[in-house]
Amino acid sequence: MDLKDLRTEIDAVDKQIVELYEKRMDIASRVADFKINTGKKVFDKQREDEKLTEIKKLAKSDFNRTGLVELFSQLMSMSRKLQYQKLAEAGASGQLPFIKIDSIDKKNARVCFQGAAGSYSEGAMKQFFGEDVNSIPVDTFRDAMALLEEGSADYAVLPIENSTAGIVSEIYDLLAEYEHYIIGEQIIKIRHCLLGVPGAKLSDIKTVYAHPQALMQSARFLSDHSYIQQVGMKNNAFAAKKVSEDKDITQAAIASAGAAKVYGLDIIEEGINSADANSTRFIIITNQKVFLKDAKKISLCLEIPHEAGSLYHLMSHFIYNNLNMSKIESRPIEDRNWEYRFFIDFDGNLADSAVKNALRGLREEARMLRILGNY
The missing domain is CATH 3.40.190.10 (Periplasmic binding protein-like II)
Structure with a gap:
């Protein structure tokens, strides 16, 4: 047989695969209807693991075994996403525990920042809240978090990332530790x-x-x-x-x-800093679960099962819902060697249906998920 004949055979097989895929997704749609009516969770890890074990037994070689596990993992992933979509359409996506607000009361806000007068943090605070802001300087980032927690401040302004030096890792760890939420950001140029x-x-x-x-x-x-x-x-x-x-x-x-x-x-x-385009991104955080109605970026942190492919499958929720992920960082989880917590930024608003759909899938499949803010 020549190459043309072989490609003709592949085309015929591909046509059958398409027909079988659409038949499988039709059945998955009916499964979603059943789960909507019964309140059953979409993600059933035990069932999927059992399914993959059976698939492995059907393979005729190690190479095909690996490929079939990947193929069926994707098929089951697509099935879940269809089910999440149908749940959202049926109004079963649930309400996120965040309150939408029109604006921040900057005039009466009590705002803390780490540092002293003349610091870049103070400059970021004044750019965001205005020159006459009621400010509270503190010695450490943790002091700022504690002030928010006890209610002595309404907002805190903290540096999270520099364009040349990278992330401020302590801020990521504190965001995971405290139940505070990002409501805004301010980027300022750094000229040392x-x-x-x-x-x-x-x-x-x-x-x-x-x-x-x-x-x-x-x-x-x-x-x-x-x-x-x-x-x-x-x-x-x-x-x-x-x-x-x-x-x-x-x-x-x-x-x-x-x-x-x-x-x-x-x-x-x-101007002694090496990079002329050096800038630092500051986040504005509060202890209230609120977000501005015109917010365009969402930050979250999540922990995933410590097994091959976990992060890959979770990332597919952004792709399938056409959401642009702009940043991902990892930080080690204390007392769990070689396990990591991931921090993700992506474009969207908590009121968007695509965002709700993605978050539902992430929440069901991640070991832990926290929305850090919409701003």
Whole structure:
């Protein structure tokens, strides 16, 4: 037989596969009707595992066995998605425990931020809430979370990601630990300056203080002046404050131009961070389960079964519902070696039917799922 004849045979087999697939999905549709009427869950892992075990026995080679498991895993996945869709159409998708609001009361809000006056966090807070915001500075990210939890603040502004240094991993861990929710974000441009006491010159500086990320972002400049000792601080504004208070001409801080004004310091060098397009994304969080009606991004965290293909199958819910996933990060789960919690950002609004459909599938198939916010 030549290649043309073989392709003709494949076409004939493919036609049968299409017919059988559509027949299978028709049956799956009737299964969905039954589950709607009885309230039975869509995802039945035991049934699917038993099915795959039987399929393996029918294969004639190891290669075909692997392929058939993949094929039938996909068939069952598509069946579930059809059932989720029918449940949504029947009004059985359930209500998400979030309240839609028109706007944030920025005028009367009590807002905390980590750092001190002149910090980038304060700058992000003022850009989002306005210059006259009722602000509460705290020493640590955890302090901000605790303030929200006890009700002493309405919102917190925290850095979650820098365009060059990457994620702020502590924030991800705190989001998983506390039941707080993201309601907004603010991106600000980062332009680090080397600050010293009035009259200080670059040649005078022997020690520089800054947050470790600021030191890393200014690595090229600091490597050119390797004689300067680097000391990490909790916050760049704290570093500027220390230099101002110590009045030591050999000390410098890496911070913003705004911090120089606040603490009466001179700008020795401006724009010392390596990447000119450096920006930091800040999140605005609250302890209330609310979202703005025009919100366009959803963040969630989930844990999945520690087995092959788990993440792959969960990701298919975004594809099938035509949702654009913009970010995925992983963080290790405490006390569970080599297991990870995933943080995902995707485009959508909690009121959208496609979002509800995807979240229902994710919730049934993930070991744990939490919506972190819609903003």
